[in-house]
Structure formats: C-alpha cells, structure tokens
Amino acid sequence: MATTPEPAFGTALPGASSLVGRIRAPRLRNHWSDRIGIALLVLAGAGLAVFFLAPLVTILLKALQDRSGAWVGFANFTTYFQTPALAQSIWNSLWVSVMVTAIVIPLAFLFAYALTRSCIRGKALLRNIAMVPILAPSLLAAISFIFWFGNQGIAKALLGDAQIYGAKGIVLSLCFATFPHALMILVTALSLTDARLYEAAYALGTPRWRRFLTITLPGAKYGLISAAMVVFTYALSDFGIPKVIGGNFNMLATDIFKLVIGQQDFGKGAVVGILLLAPVAITYAVDTWVQRRQSALLTARSVPYVPKPSRGFDWLMSAYCWLVAALMLAMIGMAVFASFVKFWPYDFTMSLNHYRMGLVEAGIFEAYVNSVTLAAFCATFGAAFVFGAAYLLEKTRGAEGWRPFVRLLAVLPMGVPGMVLGLGYIFFFVQESNPLHFLYGTMAILVVNTIVHYYTSSHLTAVTALKQIDNEFEAVSQSLRVPFWVTFHRVTVPVCLPALLEISRYLFVNAMTTVSAVVFLYSPKTTLASVAIVNLDEAGDIGAASAMATLIVVTSALVCVAYYFLQTWLDRRTQAWRQS
Amino acid sequence: MSVSPPDYLVLEHVRKEFGSFVALGDVSLSVRAGELLCFLGPSGCGKTTLLRIIAGLETQSAGRIIQGGRDISLLPPMKRDYGIVFQSYALFPNLTIAQNVAYGLVNRRVPRAERDRRVAELLTLVGLPDSGPKYPAQLSGGQQQRIAIARAIATSPGLMLLDEPLSALDARVRVRLRGEIRSLQQRLAVTTILVTHDQEEALTMADRIVVMNHGAIEQVGTPFEVYRNPATPFVADFVGKTNLLPAAGAGEGRVRIGDQRFACEFDGAFAKRTDLKVFFRPEDVQVRGVGGETPNSAAAVVQGLEFLGSYSRLTLRLNGIDQALIADLSVNDLAEFRVKPGDTLRVAVPVDRLRVFAAGPE
Ligand SMILES: Nc1ncnc2c1ncn2[C@@H]1O[C@H](COP(=O)(O)OP(=O)(O)OP(=O)(O)O)[C@@H](O)[C@H]1O
Ligand SMILES: [Mg+2]
Numbered sequence: 001m002a003t004t005p006e007p008a009f010g011t012a013l014p015g016a017s018s019l020v021g022r023i024r025a026p027r028l029r030n031h032w033s034d035r036i037g038i039a040l041l042v043l044a045g046a047g048l049a050v051f052f053l054a055p056l057v058t059i060l061l062k063a064l065q066d067r068s069g070a071w072v073g074f075a076n077f078t079t080y081f082q083t084p085a086l087a088q089s090i091w092n093s094l095w096v097s098v099m100v101t102a103i104v105i106p107l108a109f110l111f112a113y114a115l116t117r118s119c120i121r122g123k124a125l126l127r128n129i130a131m132v133p134i135l136a137p138s139l140l141a142a143i144s145f146i147f148w149f150g151n152q153g154i155a156k157a158l159l160g161d162a163q164i165y166g167a168k169g170i171v172l173s174l175c176f177a178t179f180p181h182a183l184m185i186l187v188t189a190l191s192l193t194d195a196r197l198y199e200a201a202y203a204l205g206t207p208r209w210r211r212f213l214t215i216t217l218p219g220a221k222y223g224l225i226s227a228a229m230v231v232f233t234y235a236l237s238d239f240g241i242p243k244v245i246g247g248n249f250n251m252l253a254t255d256i257f258k259l260v261i262g263q264q265d266f267g268k269g270a271v272v273g274i275l276l277l278a279p280v281a282i283t284y285a286v287d288t289w290v291q292r293r294q295s296a297l298l299t300a301r302s303v304p305y306v307p308k309p310s311r312g313f314d315w316l317m318s319a320y321c322w323l324v325a326a327l328m329l330a331m332i333g334m335a336v337f338a339s340f341v342k343f344w345p346y347d348f349t350m351s352l353n354h355y356r357m358g359l360v361e362a363g364i365f366e367a368y369v370n371s372v373t374l375a376a377f378c379a380t381f382g383a384a385f386v387f388g389a390a391y392l393l394e395k396t397r398g399a400e401g402w403r404p405f406v407r408l409l410a411v412l413p414m415g416v417p418g419m420v421l422g423l424g425y426i427f428f429f430v431q432e433s434n435p436l437h438f439l440y441g442t443m444a445i446l447v448v449n450t451i452v453h454y455y456t457s458s459h460l461t462a463v464t465a466l467k468q469i470d471n472e473f474e475a476v477s478q479s480l481r482v483p484f485w486v487t488f489h490r491v492t493v494p495v496c497l498p499a500l501l502e503i504s505r506y507l508f509v510n511a512m513t514t515v516s517a518v519v520f521l522y523s524p525k526t527t528l529a530s531v532a533i534v535n536l537d538e539a540g541d542i543g544a545a546s547a548m549a550t551l552i553v554v555t556s557a558l559v560c561v562a563y564y565f566l567q568t569w570l571d572r573r574t575q576a577w578r579q580s
Numbered sequence: 581m582s583v584s585p586p587d588y589l590v591l592e593h594v595r596k597e598f599g600s601f602v603a604l605g606d607v608s609l610s611v612r613a614g615e616l617l618c619f620l621g622p623s624g625c626g627k628t629t630l631l632r633i634i635a636g637l638e639t640q641s642a643g644r645i646i647q648g649g650r651d652i653s654l655l656p657p658m659k660r661d662y663g664i665v666f667q668s669y670a671l672f673p674n675l676t677i678a679q680n681v682a683y684g685l686v687n688r689r690v691p692r693a694e695r696d697r698r699v700a701e702l703l704t705l706v707g708l709p710d711s712g713p714k715y716p717a718q719l720s721g722g723q724q725q726r727i728a729i730a731r732a733i734a735t736s737p738g739l740m741l742l743d744e745p746l747s748a749l750d751a752r753v754r755v756r757l758r759g760e761i762r763s764l765q766q767r768l769a770v771t772t773i774l775v776t777h778d779q780e781e782a783l784t785m786a787d788r789i790v791v792m793n794h795g796a797i798e799q800v801g802t803p804f805e806v807y808r809n810p811a812t813p814f815v816a817d818f819v820g821k822t823n824l825l826p827a828a829g830a831g832e833g834r835v836r837i838g839d840q841r842f843a844c845e846f847d848g849a850f851a852k853r854t855d856l857k858v859f860f861r862p863e864d865v866q867v868r869g870v871g872g873e874t875p876n877s878a879a880a881v882v883q884g885l886e887f888l889g890s891y892s893r894l895t896l897r898l899n900g901i902d903q904a905l906i907a908d909l910s911v912n913d914l915a916e917f918r919v920k921p922g923d924t925l926r927v928a929v930p931v932d933r934l935r936v937f938a939a940g941p942e
Contacts, residue, residue, distance in 0.1 A: 025641050031656040472670035475637050478657035479664045480684030480735060494674045577674050577715035 030398055033483035037396040044389040045406035050436070052409055052452050055424025056416065059277075062427050063270035076267040086255060086268070090275060093252040096167060097235035100174045104182050104231050105224065107175075111324055112186035114317035117216070119309040121318070127187075129325040131180045132332050135556035137513040137530040139240030139537075140549045141173035144334040146245060146542060152345045165247030173241045176331050178234045179324075182227040189223020190216070195305040208313075222290045229283040229290075237276055237417030240515040240530070244537050252276050253419045257519065260423060270427070273420045284415030332553065339547035355551075358544025364532050368551055371529035374446050375511035375559075382451035383458070383504035390462035391492060395474050396484055414456030418516025425449055426520045441523035449521055450511045458503040465499030466492070497570060505563040509556045588613040588771045589634070589739060594643030596629055596795075603629045605796040607643070614769040616762065618782040621792035622818065627775045630792075631741055634773065636660050648738055662739040663732030667748055669724045671716040677703070677727055678712035684735040702730040705764065722753040729761065733768065740765070740772040746781065758785050779819050783807065791815045813937045816859045821893075823862065823905050827936065828854040835936055839900025842876045844934035857937045862893065864933040865907030867917055870926045877928035880905070882921050894919065896927065 030038065066072045081087050111130060115123050133141065148155050149164035162168065193216075201211045217224075239253040246254060252272055260269035338344060342351040359365045393406060413421070429440040439445040469492065477487040493500065515530045522531050529552050536545035571578075587610040596604040604626045611617050619627040632638035634645060636657035644653045652660050671680050678699050685695045703709050706726040708719075716724055725745055732740060745761070746754045762785045765772050776782055782789045783803040791798045791806060791814075799811035810816035817824055829851040830836040834843055835858055842858070850856055870877050883904060884895035892914050896905045907927060909919065919925060 026639060026654060028636060028639050028656050029654050029659075031658040033658065034656060470666075470668055470670045472666045472668060473672065475635070475657070476664060476666070476670045476731075477683075478637075479635065479660075479662055479732070479737075480687070481658050482684060482687045483658075486687065491672045491674060574674065577717055 033485075034396070034398050037392055037484055038398040040388070041392040041396065041399055041406065042402060044385070044392060045402060045409065047385075048406065048409035048452070048455075051448050052413055052416075052421075052455070055421065055428040058427040059270045059273045059420065059424045062266050063274055064267075066267055067265065072267070076271045080268050080271045085250065086272075089250045089252050089255045089272075092167070092250060093236055093276075094279075096170055096174070096251065097232050099171055100178060100235040101228050101232045103171070104175050104178050105228050107324070108179055108182035108227065109186050109220070109224065110317075111179075111321060112183055112190050113216075114321050115187055116190040117305070117307050118314050118317040119307050120314050120321060126321045126325055127183075129328050130183055132328060132553070132557075133177050134180045135509060135513070135560065136332070136335075136549060136553045137240055137515055137533060138173070138177040138238050139244045139515065139530075139533060140335050140553065141176040141331055142169060142241045142245035143533070143537065143542065143546050143549055144331045144338075145169050145173055147334045147338045147344070147546070148330075154345065163247070165245055166249040169245035169247075170242050170249065170251070173245055174235045174238060176328070177238070177241065178231045179328075181234060182231050185227040185230060186220065186223050189220040189226075191304070192223075193219050193305045198305060225290050226287050229287040233280050233283050233417070237280060237419055237516065239419050239519065240534065243534055253417070253516070256419050256423060260426070260520070266427065269423060273423045276417050277415075277420050280417050280420075281415050288411075335546045336550045336553070338543065339550045341543070344543060354543040354547035358536070358541055359547055359551075362544070364527075364536070364544070364548070367527040367532035368529045368548065368555075370443070370526055371512055371552070372555065373443065374450060374528060375508045377443070377447040378450050378454075378511040379504040379508035381447070382454075382507045383500060385451065386455065386458040386503055386507075387462045387493075387496070387500055390459055390466055391488060394463060394466045395471075395492070410459040411456050413452055413454075418453055418514065419519075421449065421453055422517035422520035425517070441521075441526065443526050445521055446518055446526055446528070449517050450514060451507065453514065453517050454507055454510045458506060461499050461503050461506070462496070465496040469495050494574075497574075498567060501563055501567055501570070505560060508559055512552050512556050512559075585613045585615070587611065588648060589773075590644075590646040591630075591634070592644040592646070594630070594633060594645065595641045596626070596633060596638065597641045603795050604633075604640075605794075607795075607797055609790060609797065609800065611771055611773065612787075613771055615787040616765050616772045616774060616785060618786035618789045619773065619775045619792060620779060620782040620789050620819070621777065621798075623777055625792045626795040627777070627792055628743055629795075631743055631773060631775050634739075635662060635664055635741055661737050662741055663735065663737040664741045665725070665728045665732050665743070665745050667744040669716075669728040669748075671724055671728055671731070673716055675715075676712065677708070677714050677716065677719070680716065680727060681730045681734055683731060688735065698734065702734055705767075706730045707760070720753075721749050722757055725749065725757060726760070729764070733770065738771065740770050742772065742774040744775055744777070747776070747778070754781075761785065783819070789819075791818065793818070809935070810859065813857050813859065816935070816937070821862050821906060821908075823858075823860050823865075825858045825901070825903055825905075827856040827858045829856060835934075837901055838898070838903075840878055840898060842929070842934060843931050844876075844936055845932065846936040850936055850938060853938060855938065859935045859937060860929050860933050862906045862908040863891075864929050865896075865905070866928050866930065867907075867909065867913055867919075867925060870928040872926070874926075874928045875931060876934070877926055880925050880927050882919055882923045882925060885919065885921055892919075896925070898927075 063076055064071055064073060066075065111126075114120055115127055120126075145153075145164055146169075147153055149159050149169075150156070153164070156164075164172075197215050197219075198211060201215060206214070237253055239257065242249065242251045242254045243257070252275060256269050256272045256276070259265045259272060339354050340350045340352070341347070342349045342353055359368070389406070389410065393403060393410070425445065426440075428434065429437060429445060431437060439448075473487060473491055474484060477484065513530055515534060518528055519531050519534065522528055527535075529548050533545045533548050536542070536548065589611040591607055591609045594604060594607045595602070607630060619630060621627050629638060633640045636652070636655060636659075640653070644651060646652065647661065672683065675683070678696075681699045681702055682695050685698060690698070699712065700709070703712060706729060708723055708726060708730075711719060711723065711727070716727065719727065725748075729740075729742075729745075742761075746757055749757065758781060761774075774782075774785065783806075786803055788800060788802055789806045790800050793814050799806055799815045801809070801811075806815060807820055810819065813824060816822050825837050827835040827837045830841055831851055833845065834841055835846070835850075835856060836842075837858055844858070878898045880896040880898050882894055883897055886893040886895075891908045891910050894907045894909060896907055898905065909917075917925065
C-alpha cells in the first residue's frame with residue numbers, strides 16, 4: 001500500500017545553512033540571449049528610476065531648500081503651517097474628499113448592484129453612459145456645472161442665493177468625475193461572487209435583505225474599500241475641477257500650482273507636494289493590501305451568479321439607473337451643447353463659432369493636435385514599453401537582485417498624484433546641470449511623464465495577461481534553443497494582444513484627458529488640449545473651453561469605438577485557436 | 581550476461597535548497613544511454629526539482645551534472661541538449677500543430693523543404709499525420725501530449741525529459757499512451773527520464789526506476805527488483821500492495837511477529853533487534869498445499885473478501901498478531917477453497933519471500 005508522506009519532511013538539516021554560507025551556491029552561466037534580456041531589463045529599470053524615482057527624490061530635497069537653493073531644514077514646513085490660508089487647504093482638501101467618497105460610493109454601489117444583481121434591460125447602454133466621464137478631462141464636469149448653475153447658468157435660479165463656485169461645485173463635479181472609477185471596481189467586486197452561497201441561503205429561506213447583509217456586503221467588502229480609496233485619492237489630488245469651479249476655495253492641488261507657477265516658491269510647493277503624497281501613499285498601501293486579500297476570494301470552482309427577474313425590484317433599480325444616466329447625459333450634454341451656442345447666455349443659435357474662432361483662428365487648435373500626438377505616442381511606444389518590461393520581469397531569468405526593485409518602481413506610480421509627479425518633473429528637469437535638461441519643454445517629456453503617470457494600471461494589466469499564459473513556454477523555447485525574443489513575438493504578443501490593446505487604449509484616453517502632471521510641463525509649442533481648457537477658462541473664454549472639451553470627449557469616444565472594432569476583428573481572426 | 585550500456589547522464593552529489601528547506605539531499609545517479617528511467621515518489625519528494633535541475637531550469641545548490649561526458653552543471657538551458665515535455669504540454673496555442681513541431685527547427689535554419697519533411701515524419705511517428713494545419717485547442721489532451729513529444733524530439737536531442745506527461749489525461753488514454761510513449765522511446769533509442777508519482781506507470785514503462793522520498797533516493801533498480809526486492813520499508817510500502825508488520829529478532833534466522841514466530845533469511849545483526857519490519861507481498865501468501873507442518877504457516881480468520889476480477893483480496897487475521905494482513909488469491913484458489921468471510925484457513929509465506937528491514941540504524 002502506498003503511504004501518504006508525513007506532513008513534516010524535508011527538514012532543514014543542521015549545519016546545512018552553514019555549509020551554504022561557506023560555499024557560494026553555483027550560478028548558471030548566462031547565454032548571450034539571456035544577457036540581452038538582462039540588459040534590457042536593467043535599461044527598463046534605469047528608465048523608471050530616472051523618470052519616476054529621481055523626480056520624486058528631488059521634491060524631497062527641494063522641500064529642505066530655500067529659494068536660493070540653500071539648505072534650510074524644515075523651515076519651509078514651519079512657514080507653511082504658519083500661513084493660515086495654506087494650512088486651511090489641508091482641511092479643505094480632506095473634508096471635500098471625504099464627502100465625495102461618502103456620496104459616490106453608495107450611489108455607485110447601487111448602480112453596480114443593479115447592473116450585476118437585477119434583470120433590468122439595457123445594462124450595456126447604462127454602463128457605457130455611466131462610463132462617459134472617463135473619456136473627458138475631469139474638469140468637463142466643472143465646466144458643465146458652470147453652464148448649468150454658474151453666474152450665467154440657465155438653472156441658476158434653482159440655487160437661490162447660493163453660488164456654485166466653491167466647495168459645492170467642487171464636490172458635485174468630483175462626484176461625476178469619480179463615479180465611473182468607483183463603478184468599475186464595484187461591478188468587478190459584485191461579479192466575483194459564488195452563486196452557490198446564494199442558493200444555500202435561498203434554500204434556508206433567508207430573506208433578500210438578509211442575504212444582502214450576510215453575503216453580498218461581506219463579499220463586496222474589499223471592492224468597497226478599494227473603490228473608496230480610489231475615489232478619495234482622486235478627489236484629493238484632482239487639479240482641474242477646483243481650478244475651474246473652485247473660486248476662492250483653496251485645495252492642496254491648486255495650492256501647489258499657485259505656489260510653483262505663480263509665486264515660483266519651489267520650497268513651499270514641495271512641502272505641499274509631500275503633504276499630498278502622504279495620505280495618498282497611505283490609501284495606496286491599504287488598497288494594495290486589500291487587492292491581495294481579494295484575489296483569494298474567488299476559486300476556480302465558483303459558479304457565477306445569475307440574477308432572477310423580480311418585478312418590483314427590477315423596476316426600482318431601472319428607475320434609479322436611468323436617473324443616474326440622465327444626470328450623466330445632462331452633465332456631458334451641457335458642455336457639448338454650450339460649445340455650439342453662439343453667445344451664451346444671450347444668443348442660443350447653434351454655430352461653430354467657438355470651434356472656428358475660439359480654437360482654430362485663435363491658434364489653439366494646435367493644442368488638440370498636440371494632445372492627439374501625445375496620446376498616439378503613449379498608446380504605441382508606451383504600451384510597447386510597459387508590456388515589454390512586464391514580459392522581461394515575469395518571463396526571463398537573471399539579474400534576480402534587480403527584479404524586485406523594478407517591480408516596485410512599476411507599481412509605485414499609482415500612489416503618486418499627477419500634481420506631485422509633475423512637480424517632481426519640473427524640479428528635476430529644469431536644473432540646467434541635469435544632462436536630461438534638454439528634454440524640458442519638449443513633447444518627449446510629456447510622453448514620458450504620461451506613461452509614468454499611468455504606468456501601474458497598464459503594468460498590472462500586462463502582468464495579469466502574462467500570468468495567464470503557460471509559464472513553461474519560455475522553458476520549452478530554451479530547450480529548443482530558441483531565444484526569448486522569438487517566442488515573445490511569435491507567441492507571447494499574439495496571445496496577449498487583447499491585453500496589449502487594452503493598455504494602448506487606456507494610455508491613449510488618459511493622455512487625451514490628463515491635466516494634472518502635464519500642466520507643469522508644457523511649453524508654448526507643446527500646449528495640450530486639456531491644459532488649453534484650463535487656460536481658456538481662466539481667460540474667460542468658457543465657450544471655447546467647452547468646445548475643446550467636446551473635441552476631447554469625441555476623440556476619446558471614437559478611439560474607444562475603434563479599439564472595440566479592432567478587438568472584435570481580432571477575436572474573429574483568432575477564434576480558431578482560442579478555446580474552441 | 582550482457583554488458584550494460586555506458587552511462588549517458590551522471591549526477592554527482594546534487595543538492596538543492598530553497599532557503600532553509602532541503603528539497604534534494606545528496607543525489608547521485610547515472611542514467612544509461614538509451615534507457616527509460618523513471619523518477620518515482622510521492623508528491624513533493626523533489627522529482628520535478630531534480631528534472632528541472634537536469635534541464636537547467638533550476639540551479640543545484642551543489643553537485644555536478646555530466647551529460648555525454650560534458651560537464652553541464654553550469655550551462656544555461658540553451659546550451660544543453662534535451663527536449664522537454666511538461667504536464668501542461670505547453671503547446672503554443674496560436675501556432676498550428678505543424679508550426680509547433682517545427683518551432684525548434686526554424687531557429688536552426690533547417691531549409692524549408694527539409695523542415696516540412698521532418699514535421700510530416702514526426703507527425704506520422706506520433707500517429708497524427710493529418711493534424712498539421714490544426715491548432716492545439718482542436719486536439720484532445722492525449723493528442724496534444726503526443727504533439728508535445730513530437731516537438732521535443734524534432735531536433736533529435738540526446739535526452740528527453742518528461743514531467744508527469746500523462747497525469748492530466750483520463751485513465752484509459754493514459755494506459756494507451758504509456759505503451760505508445762514506451763515504444764516510441766525504444767524506436768528512437770533516446771535516453772529518457774520520466775517523472776511520475778504513479779507506480780503502475782513506472783513499473784510498466786521503465787527500464788529502471790529511481791524511487792525517491794524526502795529529497796533522497798531510496799532505491800534504483802529495474803521494475804522487477806524494486807517490486808520484488810525493495811531496499812527500504814518505504815519502497816516496499818510505496819510500490820505495490822504490501823504487508824509490512826512490526827517484528828523483533830528471535831535468534832538466528834527467526835523473527836517474532838506478535839506471538840508468532842517465522843523463519844526467514846536475514847542479516848545476523850538483526851537477531852536481537854526489536855525494531856524490525858517484516859515485508860511480504862499479498863500474492864506471496866499461499867493456501868494451496870499448506871498443512872500444520874508447513875514452515876511459516878498459521879491459522880487465519882478471513883475477515884473480508886474483495887473481488888477484483890482475476891484475483892480476490894482477502895483480509896486475514898492471524899492468531900496473536902494485531903495487524904490484519906492482506907492476501908491475494910487467484911480465482912481458481914478461491915473456487916477450490918471456497919473461502920468466505922468468517923472461515924478459518926491455514927496460510928503460509930515461503931521463507932524466501934519474507935524480507936526483514938531494520939526500522940532505523942542500530
Ligand atoms: N521554487 C521553490 N521554492 C520553494 N520551495 C520549492 C520550490 N520548488 C519546489 N519547492 C519545494 O520542493 C519540494 C519538492 O518539489 P517538487 O516540485 O520537486 O516535488 P515533486 O516530487 O515534483 O512533487 P509532485 O509530485 O507534487 O509534482 C516541495 O516540497 C516543494 O514545495
Ligand atoms: Mg512535480
């Protein structure tokens with residue numbers, strides 16, 4: 001009879017470790033193709049170190065220096081906290097972010113619940129409408145609300161004496177801007193459920209509300225925490241919205257901009273940057289912990305939940321979802337509508353004036369071309385770099401000591417708000433002693449900055465896709481003496497093409513819409529569309545600003561559609577070899 | 581006596597640690613040219629680790645590996661000479677079967693026509709001549725397995741490594757493929773190492789078996805040797821069905837099991853030890869022609885009877901022995917002796933079939 005081995009075996013022999021200590025463990029010689037892989041990995045890591053780590057470190061250094069560059073210890077911090085207006089911003093930023101989180105999470109959860117647990121019609125449409133804010137710069141919501149409730153807003157009367165400018169407008173706009181981000185996470189969390197739990201509860205006669213409290217909520221716990229973190233961070237570090245609709249209400253993100261660009265006070269700007277980094281770093285750490293927990297929740301044998309029709313409930317959910325969708329459309333629609341209005345609020349005839357005169361003739365259309373160029377570079381080179389680096393990290397061997405460092409650099413950017421990254425970039429690249437100073441003010445620095453800014457999500461998408469393919473492909477290739485790059489291009493890339501497209505699309509859309517980091521980095525020749533909106537708004541040309549915002553939304557939407565068709569086409573072409 | 585073929589692959593004092601965990605103790609082994617060697621052992625005993633060290637996919641902590649007279653201990657996988665088949669097959673899903681099989685040939689600049697000819701030849705060899713234009717997902721598990729083998733041998737490597745190649749298949753396919761892999765291996769005369777935790781697979785396919793446990797080799801031998809003369813209680817227990825009873829030495833040539841004494845051939849040093857184990861196979865238990873004076877015979881009560889086709893397995897209890905024994909009886913014996921549960925029966929184990937082990941060192 002075969003025995004099962006006792007659980008405790010393979011005991012560490014006494015003296016074994018001392019033996020290892022004396023004799024260095026042998027290392028395999030590297031094949032020249034391995035060496036190329038190692039060189040590329042070192043290069044990728046060095047790139048991240050220079051374009052991510054170095055700028056951040058520069059912020060820390062700047063915080064300890066005065067305007068002339070002399071070391072002053074914590075003097076900048078002291079004066080910062082002694083300036084009441086500035087210290088007030090901390091409090092403002094915090095309560096606004098908490099409030100936005102408290103509003104958005106329940107709303108998005110209900111929406112996600114309707115999408116995953118009810119039998120309402122038009123789920124795909126509802127979901128896509130709710131996702132629209134992702135296609136626009138966050139400040140689009142702010143611009144729309146100015147048209148709705150601003151000084152010349154068509155529904156200003158609804159507010160009575162109150163003003164939309166300030167905290168109210170910021171919270172409202174942030175709610176719209178963050179809604180899709182929370183929704184995405186919550187839909188995923190609610191989809192990751194095991195129907196068998198519900199069947200068991202149902203068999204025991206558990207009422208719906210108890211099933212909700214005992215199964216649904218605990219199951220979505222990590223999703224809820226994660227979504228809350230994302231919304232909080234977003235609200236804390238968003239720049240466009242408070243800039244456009246904040247009025248005199250100061251927040252940390254706008255303070256940085258004022259201090260650094262307005263007053264050229266790098267020291268205090270760095271202090272704010274560090275202040276912004278701290279809570280974001282904490283939420284980020286919590287989120288990472290949560291993600292790790294969540295992945296254990298679903299086993300391969302889980303049975304997906306299929307909702308059953310229930311008239312009253314479905315009707316209620318449907319009403320709620322369409323209400324949210326209507327609000328979304330009203331928000332987006334207003335900016336689009338206003339961009340065609342001849343002369344707000346006096347002449348509502350439709351015209352292309354804002355596009356023709358406000359953008360093209362004013363020479364600002366170039367900003368749009370710049371944005372598309374930037375997005376195209378990010379979507380191609382950025383996606384290729386991210387995917388290539390992830391491949392080298394996951395699938396090649398050698399340089400084992402270097403790998404954890406590169407891995408860390410790949411996942412940290414998510415914890416750094418755009419404003420802080422941008423700040424680090426100017427501090428770092430503006431120094432004329434820096435050999436990379438020549439990049440300052442070029443399109444290249446915008447491309448690199450944007451890729452780094454959105455590195456983590458892209459990296460994680462790539463890693464997930466790479467983890468799904470058989471780890472032994474590389475081993476088999478080596479046994480057949482095929483160098484890794486052949487397998488990379490003949491097998492890995494074709495198999496991971498959907499993920500690669502997803503990364504590319506993500507980078508494109510974010511490059512089109514981002515404001516925060518690049519607002520520090522553009523030069524007159526490389527102004528971007530999203531930045532132009534801020535400038536147009538500041539100059540009072542809000543009509544042209546909305547025209548530019550509309551252009552961005554339409555472009556992002558078209559690009560998403562194009563990617564969708566590309567994906568469908570690809571699926572059809574590769575159907576033969578994907579699971580038959 | 582035939583001269584055994586030369587050693588093709590030699591492992592000398594190979595050790596592997598993962599942190600402080602010792603996955604392989606001190607493994608020395610030689611693999612003869614053209615033989616099929618099985619690594620057999622329970623889960624986690626280090627079989628895969630050893631195979632991966634031979635392949636250069638894992639680096640030994642100490643020790644040497646010599647293949648074909650060349651020290652390959654520190655060579656990267658690409659400089660070694662082997663083909664490998666994994667449990668998952670690892671066929672490239674987006675390439676056709678023909679492209680998969682040709683994968684290693686393309687890189688060696690084999691001319692196109694030559695390559696096509698070789699692919700066709702290999703596909704015929706593994707019995708799937710028409711599968712060239714298909715994709716892996718369109719083949720069954722067993723077919724994919726054969727393609728993975730074809731891909732591994734396409735470049736005519738000197739060594740073939742197979743890690744549990746059959747464990748993902750259902751039982752029937754597994755039995756059929758055992759024979760196919762074996763005959764293919766013999767036709768190509770390629771030195772092969774096959775990892776398995778299935779003793780039946782090892783016994784039916786291997787020229788020699790390496791039985792492993794806890795990162796150490798327990799025994800190396802032909803299937804017959806391993807089955808008939810297990811070197812350690814672990815091997816006795818792991819390979820095949822076994823009776824393994826605690827015993828004590830009872831003077832020259834005798835052991836005591838419970839209250840019964842048995843004669844056997846053993847090392848004189850065991851005579852006074854109390855920590856012995858006695859081993860015999862269920863089929864070694866005899867009922868035919870056993871009488872009161874037959875050596876090593878005793879009365880046994882039949883406790884259970886399990887019908888297993890060509891033979892039946894009895895559970896027996898002997899007077900004065902706590903542990904139940906199992907005995908296999910052929911259908912004929914069973915019919916002749918009309919055994920049923922509750923009966924008493926006289927059974928014997930021939931002296932030369934009893935083996936005695938010491939449970940630990942003296
Ligand atoms: N990379 C690793 N790090 C730490 N421990 C490892 C690693 N790889 C293997 N081990 C451990 O080494 C031991 C031997 O592993 P190995 O995979 O060789 O077992 P095996 O005999 O092939 O088992 P199975 O039949 O389950 O495949 C196991 O206990 C395993 O947990
Ligand atoms: Mg194994």
